[in-house]
Amino acid sequence: MQIFNGKVVCPRCDGNGLVYKSRIDNLDLIVYICDECDASWQDDDICLNKFQDLSTFLQSKGLTYKDAKILDLGCDWKK
Numbered sequence: 230m231q232i233f234n235g236k237v238v239c240p241r242c243d244g245n246g247l248v249y250k251s252r253i254d255n256l257d258l259i260v261y262i263c264d265e266c267d268a269s270w271q272d273d274d275i276c277l278n279k280f281q282d283l284s285t286f287l288q289s290k291g292l293t294y295k296d297a298k299i300l301d302l303g304c305d306w307k308k
């Protein structure tokens with residue numbers, strides 16, 4: 230996992246995005262999302278072979294991106 234200023238760098242878009250923690254309110258779930266490419270992780274092991282596209286993940290839960298109530302809990306979750 231690559232860390233920049235205490236924040237986790239997205240391994241998928243190669244340093245362009247930071248991974249923030251978020252809570253999907255309708256699902257009562259914590260996910261970790263890249264602010265650039267919308268790669269998502271369901272646990273805090275942020276590695277390239279585990280990401281799922283956020284919209285794909287939401288669809289698998291019966292939600293669209295628009296319906297999902299995504300609360301941004303910030304990028305400082307790693308500390």
Ligand SMILES: [Zn+2]
Nearest residue numbers: 239242263266
């Ligand atoms: Zn990314």
